[in-house]
Amino acid sequence: MAARLLREMWTILTEGVVDFLRTPGIAVASVGTAAVALLLVGAYLVAATNIAHLSRTVSSQVDMRLFLSAGMRPKAERLLAARVRRVAGVRSVTFISKAEALAQLKREFAGNGAVEAVLAEGNPLLDSLDVRTASPAVSDRVARALGRLPGVAHLVYPGQTVARLGAVLTVVRWAGLVLASLLALSSFLVTSNAIRLAVLGRRREIEIMLLVGATRAMVRGPFLVEGMLLGALGGVVATVVTVVGYGAVARALTAAAPFLPIVPPAQVNARLAFDLVLGGVVLGWVGALFALRRLIRVASEA
Amino acid sequence: MVELVGVTKTYPNGAGALRGVDLTVQDGEFVYLIGPSGAGKSSLLRLLYREERPTRGTVVVDGVNVGRLRPGQVAMYRRRIGVIFQDFRLLPQWSVYKNVAFALRVTGASPREIRRRVGPALDEVGLWHKRDVLATQLSGGEQQRVAIARAMVHRPRLLLADEPTGNLDPVAAREVHRILLDLNARGTTVIMATHASHLVDDVRRRVVALDAGRVVRDARAGGYAHGG
Numbered sequence: 001m002a003a004r005l006l007r008e009m010w011t012i013l014t015e016g017v018v019d020f021l022r023t024p025g026i027a028v029a030s031v032g033t034a035a036v037a038l039l040l041v042g043a044y045l046v047a048a049t050n051i052a053h054l055s056r057t058v059s060s061q062v063d064m065r066l067f068l069s070a071g072m073r074p075k076a077e078r079l080l081a082a083r084v085r086r087v088a089g090v091r092s093v094t095f096i097s098k099a100e101a102l103a104q105l106k107r108e109f110a111g112n113g114a115v116e117a118v119l120a121e122g123n124p125l126l127d128s129l130d131v132r133t134a135s136p137a138v139s140d141r142v143a144r145a146l147g148r149l150p151g152v153a154h155l156v157y158p159g160q161t162v163a164r165l166g167a168v169l170t171v172v173r174w175a176g177l178v179l180a181s182l183l184a185l186s187s188f189l190v191t192s193n194a195i196r197l198a199v200l201g202r203r204r205e206i207e208i209m210l211l212v213g214a215t216r217a218m219v220r221g222p223f224l225v226e227g228m229l230l231g232a233l234g235g236v237v238a239t240v241v242t243v244v245g246y247g248a249v250a251r252a253l254t255a256a257a258p259f260l261p262i263v264p265p266a267q268v269n270a271r272l273a274f275d276l277v278l279g280g281v282v283l284g285w286v287g288a289l290f291a292l293r294r295l296i297r298v299a300s301e302a
Numbered sequence: 303m304v305e306l307v308g309v310t311k312t313y314p315n316g317a318g319a320l321r322g323v324d325l326t327v328q329d330g331e332f333v334y335l336i337g338p339s340g341a342g343k344s345s346l347l348r349l350l351y352r353e354e355r356p357t358r359g360t361v362v363v364d365g366v367n368v369g370r371l372r373p374g375q376v377a378m379y380r381r382r383i384g385v386i387f388q389d390f391r392l393l394p395q396w397s398v399y400k401n402v403a404f405a406l407r408v409t410g411a412s413p414r415e416i417r418r419r420v421g422p423a424l425d426e427v428g429l430w431h432k433r434d435v436l437a438t439q440l441s442g443g444e445q446q447r448v449a450i451a452r453a454m455v456h457r458p459r460l461l462l463a464d465e466p467t468g469n470l471d472p473v474a475a476r477e478v479h480r481i482l483l484d485l486n487a488r489g490t491t492v493i494m495a496t497h498a499s500h501l502v503d504d505v506r507r508r509v510v511a512l513d514a515g516r517v518v519r520d521a522r523a524g525g526y527a528h529g530g
Binding site for chain 1: 351373374377378379380381385391393404405407408409410411412452453456
């Protein structure tokens with residue numbers, strides 16, 4: 001009995017592969033559409049992973065920078081620094097003159113002609129205080145307290161960046177979801193139609209199968225296998241393109257902006273491959289199941 | 303072997319195919335179903351191989367209440383019966399052997415079992431020597447013989463034949479008829495729907511006549527009985 005079941009499963013599997021190879025044109029179209037849909041999902045996953053990583057990196061930073069009003073006298077600056085030190089949650093305060101800031105900026109952008117040209121015209125920067133808080137958790141409270149101090153022109157702290165990144169992440173998430181859903185729908189329809197055509201092409205065979213006592217699993221199985229194969233191949237194509245594409249983008253970004261916390265491709269590739277291929281399999285399976293609705297009904301009535 | 307009690311079949315469009323049919327077929331019988339087109343012969347056969355369910359009444363085949371079979375049980379039931387049709391229903395692009403083997407393959411039979419069974423089934427209909435020929439390259443009579451081999455490869459105890467000689471010339475029709483009689487002589491119960499009165503007249507077998515969905519005559523070999 002178990003051997004018979006195994007043979008049935010083997011027959012289902014081989015028939016599914018044969019079905020897939022029988023109509024290469026339709027197979028290529030289905031795989032292509034699934035690949036495009038999954039490629040977008042892949043791009044979304046990469047973008048979301050990086051934004052989340054950036055957000056985590058930034059929020060783990062305890063530094064904030066307080067820019068002082070232009071033209072403040074050194075004494076007033078020292079007084080302000082002393083007041084900042086007394087704010088609860090502040091661990092240390094370091095004064096950075098605008099000259100030091102300019103020197104640091106020049107070091108970071110050495111070789112960047114456009115930036116160097118701007119900096120050569122004069123120092124547009126302000127004196128600032130680098131404030132280190134006791135923990136990221138107190139950053140918001142400390143920032144509010146410091147923002148109210150007279151002489152503070154501008155305040156930059158992780159909470160703002162995290163909030164902005166959160167907003168970007170939300171936009172990316174929704175846009176990705178909408179686009180991926182639309183493409184997944186089109187891929188689902190193409191796969192579903194490919195299976196429907198396969199069913200129509202094998203109508204006679206199915207009729208005979210049912211007549212001689214093939215189980216419904218035996219009739220439907222090959223089509224489900226075919227659908228999953230179409231989706232899985234789409235997933236593989238999407239994985240390859242995403243992995244290669246992300247590798248290139250990550251290399252380029254790391255070279256251009258080494259300070260950006262990019263998630264190393266090696267860290268996401270396996271997860272990407274798993275998600276995209278599994279997504280493809282599910283997409284193909286659901287598409288095939290949809291196409292087989294009628295066949296299932298007919299088979300169950302027979 | 304077969305028992306129909308008060309069987310009525312009405313299709314969703316309101317057309318009535320069978321009306322209160324009572325019919326019993328004993329194990330090993332050969333029964334001709336005759337009657338004009340639309341009399342209900344094919345509908346009766348469809349109830350027997352569970353393509354349709356009766357609207358009213360019960361259909362019992364070999365102890366199985368066919369009308370009450372759940373969808374998942376239909377496949378196993380069909381392995382116990384054989385069915386052939388006027389249009390043969392072969393897969394034209396496949397060889398004779400593959401057509402017959404297909405019936406076993408889709409039920410998960412092992413390659414050894416397939417080899418063991420297909421040979422004798424094709425021998426029985428005299429087509430082993432044409433096992434590698436494509437179905438389309440055969441004559442009508444030969445195609446029907448392949449269909450019989452496919453129907454019998456599961457060794458069913460009941461063979462249902464829906465106008466099996468309808469598309470055949472007289473010589474081929476007689477050959478197919480002879481094969482069915484041979485199968486019956488070896489113990490298979492056969493129910494054959496036919497218009498071919500000359501075949502029916504040739505042999506002394508039970509004849510059930512249907513008209514407008516009712517059994518109007520049930521003539522057993524050697525005598526006549528009337529049914530409703």
